[in-house]
Amino acid sequence: MPESCDVVIIGGGVIGCAIAHRLAQRGTSVVLVDAGQRLGLGASDGAMGGILTQTERSCLGPLSSVIKRSRDAYPQWLEEIHAASGVEVPVLDGGDIQVALDDAEMERLETKVLPQWKNSPFAVERLTATDARSLEPLLSERVVGGFLLPEELALDPRVLMAALATAVLSGSTPIRVLSAVRATGLRTGPRGVEVELHDGRRVSAEQAVVAAGHLSGVFLPRHRDHLFPIKGVAFDVRPPGAVTYPLRHHIFAEITEDGREYFPYLVPRHDGRVAVGVTYEENVGDVTVTTAAIEEIRRGVAALMPKAATWLVGRRWAGLRPGSADHMPIIGHVDDHGRVVAATGHSGLGVTLAPVTAELVAALVGGTAGDREKELLAVVRPDRPFSPAPAPSA
Known part of the structure; x- marks a missing residue:
């Protein structure tokens, strides 16, 4: 029998862990699947750590409203992670x-x-x-x-991931982590989703979140050419x-x-x-x-x-x-049944946008998005027309 939960998340980097933590805070049961030996060994481990408001060129267009929400949320978000993990994340606030x-x-x-x-x-x-x-x-x-x-702020992404991973693995939240496990397939239907794992196991859930970084296209066929x-x-x-x-x-x-x-x-x-x-x-x-x-x-x-x-x-x-393709994240439902949420394509802004991504995905999963959340989701909607943007700056 497949393992079951409310939400299965594919990808255990800063985005996947932030989402898992936020959902668990709301009482949602989560299975987090990550191919690494430990959480955060992908793009999050290679990040520079700038929490950017204007340095990236993609910050200066329609994404600025989403970035504003994330920047405003950052201090409280780090306090929540500290409280859950006991790991303090030093932040440089000089700009x-x-x-x-x-x-x-x-x-x-x-x-x-x-x-x-x-x-x-x-x-x-x-x-x-x-x-x-x-x-x-x-x-x-x-x-x-x-x-x-x-x-603009700056932090060490490895310390942030250590804090997030500790919060996710602490046992005080309903999160089950499958490390060193590779997701190989994702099937969706009107009643839920099923994720196939490389070892033959399966995870069934009400909904799935794809936060697999540059490999997300494997599970998002409609967006494979955009990632x-x-x-x-x-x-x-x-x-x-x-x-x-x-x-x-x-x-x-x-x-x-x-x-x-x-x-x-x-x-x-x-x-x-x-x-x-x-x-x-x-x-x-x-x-x-x-x-x-x-x-x-x-x-x-x-x-x-x-x-x-x-x-x-x-x-x-x-x-x-x-x-x-346009250096902006893709966040939103991507299947015909409203069961699969994409949370990927952050380019160089994964650390910057982790708090707001977790907030928006939790609102989508829980069906609680208000007018402001809907405005932000419209900026990063998966069905937007994609056109090439200038290369990012930092």
Whole structure:
């Protein structure tokens, strides 16, 4: 006989775990199926950890209202996870500094990007070169100006996942976790769903949530062409003697040199490390850390913050962001019976959008979506027309 529950979730990353935790809070019985040896070993383990409001280009359009809801929910959400897990997730709240290293880039920011920032529901502050270096003295002398995005946050995704996984596995909530188990099929009908597992077992449920990252298309045939991996490489560095945040902000720049584009992004950690990245390779599904990718990041970091390029390199990694054709998540019912909910395609915004995704999916599953939730769900609805969007910025 198949194992049964109210909701089966395919995927145990930050999105799947956030949804499981929210549903369990409401008394819903959940089976969480994840292929990893432990939860969060996919895209969540490779994330940089920025909770972004404006840095990503996809933040600056219709998705801004969804991001606003998630950003507003973040402090309370982390408190709930802390209470459930006993694991505190340190958060850097200084904001993001986006700088220009030449006049042409500053003009682009002022004429093309600033109007979009001003149309978003978040604050933005213009910085002179002196302002920027007063906030972060290690910035390059090449910096000609920039902008502070004060409402952006940053955290260590591995700590967040440790807290979420502990909350999910704590035993105080009706969640059964099947780790190192690969879902191989999903069938839906008017009475419920059934998930087939690689070992021959089955899980039957009233509803299913597909949060399988870049592999979600396996279970969402109507959206298979809209979903793809976006490979990103990054690595950690540690300033000599650093034992707490070595920078007060996370820092980003777009740099064009010798006909090549670089997107250096520095995210300080609470234990003294700095995560630096990041690369973008759409439709690349391997997690090999290449010398070329490391060198690309080093060049960008050396231009943005020369001192950081000399710091000792620690862990190196590659992750696969779950990309969508327009770089916005796909959240909503996707089958004819109203039994399967997609929660995928977050691109580089999985950590940013985890609280609101959990909230919206719980509302869909429980049939409790109010007018505001319906407005947000309309932005990310699975049946929207997909058109290519510019590549994400961070």
